[in-house]
Amino acid sequence: MTSMPQELRPNAWRIIEQLPVPILTMDMSGYLTSWNLAAQALFGYTAQEAIGRHVLFLYAADSAADDPELIELQPGTSGSVMEVWRRKKSGENFKAMLTLSVLHDDTQQPLGLLAQLSEVSQTLPPQDRQKLHSSIIEDSDQGILITDACERIVSVNAAFTTITGYTAQEALGQTADLLRSGVHPADFRAQVRAAMLGSGPWQGEIIGKRKNGELFPQSVSISAVRNDAGQVTHAFSIFSDISILRAAEERMQHLTNFDSLTGLPNRTHFHQVVDVALASARRHDGYGAILALNLRRFHAVNDTFGHEFGDALLRQISQRLREALRDEDVLSRFGGDEFVVALLDVHKREHSGIVAQKLLTALKPVFNIEGVEVHTSASIGISVFPEDGTDVATLLHHADIAVKRLKTEEDSGYLFYSLEMDQKARERWQLEGELRQALADRQLQLHYQPKVSLRSGKIVGAEALIRWRHPTKGMIAPGFFIPVAEETGLILDLGDWVLQEACRQISVWRRSGLEVPLISVNLSARQFDPLLPTRMQAVLEHYQLPAASLQLEITESLLMRGAEAAIQIMNALVAMGLALSMDDFGTGYSSLAYLKKFPINTLKIDRSFVMGIPADQNDCAIARAIVTMAQQLRQEIVAEGIETREQMRFLRALGCDQLQGFLFSPGVDAQAFETMVRTQQRLALD
Numbered sequence: 142m143t144s145m146p147q148e149l150r151p152n153a154w155r156i157i158e159q160l161p162v163p164i165l166t167m168d169m170s171g172y173l174t175s176w177n178l179a180a181q182a183l184f185g186y187t188a189q190e191a192i193g194r195h196v197l198f199l200y201a202a203d204s205a206a207d208d209p210e211l212i213e214l215q216p217g218t219s220g221s222v223m224e225v226w227r228r229k230k231s232g233e234n235f236k237a238m239l240t241l242s243v244l245h246d247d248t249q250q251p252l253g254l255l256a257q258l259s260e261v262s263q264t265l266p267p268q269d270r271q272k273l274h275s276s277i278i279e280d281s282d283q284g285i286l287i288t289d290a291c292e293r294i295v296s297v298n299a300a301f302t303t304i305t306g307y308t309a310q311e312a313l314g315q316t317a318d319l320l321r322s323g324v325h326p327a328d329f330r331a332q333v334r335a336a337m338l339g340s341g342p343w344q345g346e347i348i349g350k351r352k353n354g355e356l357f358p359q360s361v362s363i364s365a366v367r368n369d370a371g372q373v374t375h376a377f378s379i380f381s382d383i384s385i386l387r388a389a390e391e392r393m394q395h396l397t398n399f400d401s402l403t404g405l406p407n408r409t410h411f412h413q414v415v416d417v418a419l420a421s422a423r424r425h426d427g428y429g430a431i432l433a434l435n436l437r438r439f440h441a442v443n444d445t446f447g448h449e450f451g452d453a454l455l456r457q458i459s460q461r462l463r464e465a466l467r468d469e470d471v472l473s474r475f476g477g478d479e480f481v482v483a484l485l486d487v488h489k490r491e492h493s494g495i496v497a498q499k500l501l502t503a504l505k506p507v508f509n510i511e512g513v514e515v516h517t518s519a520s521i522g523i524s525v526f527p528e529d530g531t532d533v534a535t536l537l538h539h540a541d542i543a544v545k546r547l548k549t550e551e552d553s554g555y556l557f558y559s560l561e562m563d564q565k566a567r568e569r570w571q572l573e574g575e576l577r578q579a580l581a582d583r584q585l586q587l588h589y590q591p592k593v594s595l596r597s598g599k600i601v602g603a604e605a606l607i608r609w610r611h612p613t614k615g616m617i618a619p620g621f622f623i624p625v626a627e628e629t630g631l632i633l634d635l636g637d638w639v640l641q642e643a644c645r646q647i648s649v650w651r652r653s654g655l656e657v658p659l660i661s662v663n664l665s666a667r668q669f670d671p672l673l674p675t676r677m678q679a680v681l682e683h684y685q686l687p688a689a690s691l692q693l694e695i696t697e698s699l700l701m702r703g704a705e706a707a708i709q710i711m712n713a714l715v716a717m718g719l720a721l722s723m724d725d726f727g728t729g730y731s732s733l734a735y736l737k738k739f740p741i742n743t744l745k746i747d748r749s750f751v752m753g754i755p756a757d758q759n760d761c762a763i764a765r766a767i768v769t770m771a772q773q774l775r776q777e778i779v780a781e782g783i784e785t786r787e788q789m790r791f792l793r794a795l796g797c798d799q800l801q802g803f804l805f806s807p808g809v810d811a812q813a814f815e816t817m818v819r820t821q822q823r824l825a826l827d
């Protein structure tokens with residue numbers, strides 16, 4: 142019996158009653174007012190049981206919260222469709238599509254709601270399910286193979302054929318031995334059987350064999366199929382070809398362990414290999430050595446010929462080094478121009494020196510790259526196991542210290558690490574930190590050493606010399622910290638400070654009315670870059686100084702960075718009105734050919750020649766030659782480091798113009814220098 146809502150016209154309800162679609166109505170508060178036969182069939186409640194109850198009793202246990210029917214009571218939202226969860230009388234929850242419509246009376250007032258439900262089928266009919274399963278098997282990109290209780294193949298899929306090369310016809314009736322490579326783990330079959338007797342599948346990686354004989358790694362899962370009586374009727378293996386994965390893994394492995402340019406082991410791999418070797422050397426009281434090899438001036442090759450050329454050179458170098466070594470020696474490239482060799486079996490410390498020499502010799506013959514001939518050389522630092530360290534990191538660090546030491550001496554060759562080097566390296570490191578601090582904390586100061594004319598005895602100039610008032614160590618001489626600053630690049634900041642400070646002092650003196658003689662400032666080769674003229678201009682402008690109030694002392698070492706480039710920068714500085722002086726002349730690379738090209742107006746004879754005057758014949762001859770040459774080039778000659786009157790007389794007789802040395806005065810602070818100038822202190826010339 143179906144109760145009919147008064148509001149619905151009898152005919153309309155009769156039709157609804159018969160419809161195969163579950164339909165129910167409710168009033169505006171959610172109480173059921175009608176219930177058709179299809180609703181009864183779906184939910185299992187008769188109309189009598191359902192009508193009059195609140196619609197919530199049909200909701201699945203935890204779906205009451207979203208209460209869609211009640212939300213849908215809003216007029217104007219009629220006809221919406223949604224997916225909901227409901228519960229049957231049997232207690233079973235099910236998913237349904239719900240369509241809701243608002244019912245109106247003749248005056249368009251809402252009367253209630255009409256809900257139409259249809260169950261969303263969760264399961265497939267058996268024939269569809271089978272179709273689905275077989276298409277999943279067939280389309281899978283994993284190979285699938287099914288065997289019967291006698292272990293004969295009864296079914297394979299398309300991927301099986303793609304991977305193994307066997308067609309279904311070829312495989313059916315055979316056993317899985319068809320794919321055996323013979324390199325399975327010894328107890329492979331036993332393992333599989335054991336797994337089948339148990340509950341889970343056997344899973345693992347094995348090597349299979351394709352029809353063409355090729356072996357391939359596969360990842361396999363083998364499971365048993367049992368009948369209702371629990372007997373194994375079939376087994377199926379699902380496998381995938383993981384050779385691509387393996388190849389990628391191997392490539393990755395290679396990339397992380399080997400240098401892509403030379404194919405040599407890289408730093409990581411070197412550490413691994415040598416760590417193991419050292420551990421065994423420790424057990425056998427063996428010796429070992431690490432040779433850190435840096436190419437000399439390799440960056441110049443890169444700069445001149447380009448990176449591809451540089452790469453080709455590195456490849457050839459690595460070949461030569463490899464050939465010079467024994468098979469058991471480890472050669473590796475750490476990047477750039479850094480190669481490292483581990484000798485794992487040396488009987489004496491000296492033997493590693495012999496190997497180093499062999500490597501240097503191997504690099505001697507000219508390299509030919511794309512028809513261009515290049516020479517190269519290297520510095521090698523050696524640390525020996527166990528004396529210089531017992532682990533790779535320490536040995537590498539020490540070999541590095543030794544090679545750095547060689548490099549600062551601009552020398553190729555090899556050098557053994559020593560404890561004293563380590564000490565020096567530590568001190569340098571500490572010094573660098575302190576020097577940075579000194580710059581920030583204004584611990585630096587300029588002293589001025591007068592230059593006097595050898596004609597008049599008057600002060601005609603001064604050299605600004607940097608001093609470091611260390612808070613605990615007292616006054617530190619530049620000879621101690623300038624080389625560290627050069628090595629670390631700190632010289633750029635330091636040099637800027639010196640320029641600023643000298644200009645500031647000159648401007649203070651000028652404003653106080655002092656007749657300031659020409660002040661010269663030392664420049665490091667590293668400061669000598671194309672932007673130097675611009676920087677100089679800015680400082681001069683800032684202190685409103687004419688360029689002629691400053692002279693720059695440069696050394697021949699700046700030629701190391703390329704003579705032509707250096708000459709261009711010099712020309713720019715001279716064009717601004719600055720004077721240039723060649724410092725320490727005779728000690729460096731002294732290329733007289735270049736000296737003619739340099740726009741310098743002053744030459745300083747180095748103290749090392751002055752020292753031997755007048756007793757040492759050689760020094761006297763050199764001094765004479767330098768003076769003669771400078772006179773021809775019309776350069777002023779300053780002799781530095783003059784301590785005795787004999788030296789003064791000799792050099793004056795030669796024709797030197799100026800003297801700088803302790804004979805007249807050491808470098809003194811700005812205040813003291815000002816006093817010397819104001820009181821017109823003179824050098825007695827006799």
Ligand code: C2E
Pocket residue numbers: 590605606607618619620623636639662663664665694724725748781782783784801802803804807808
């Ligand atoms: P330098 O430019 O050749 O400076 C001359 C050095 O000789 C100074 O040493 C000076 O004090 C010393 N000297 C002068 N007359 C005599 C003498 O009669 N006897 C002896 N024994 N020595 C004398 P200092 O000040 O120790 O400077 C050493 C070097 O440090 C300088 O050699 C220069 O290359 C470098 N230096 C000094 N100040 C600076 C600077 O501000 N910047 C740069 N880049 N280098 C600087």
Ligand code: MG
Pocket residue numbers: 604663694724
């Ligand atoms: Mg100087």
Ligand code: MG
Pocket residue numbers: 724725745747748781
């Ligand atoms: Mg000098």
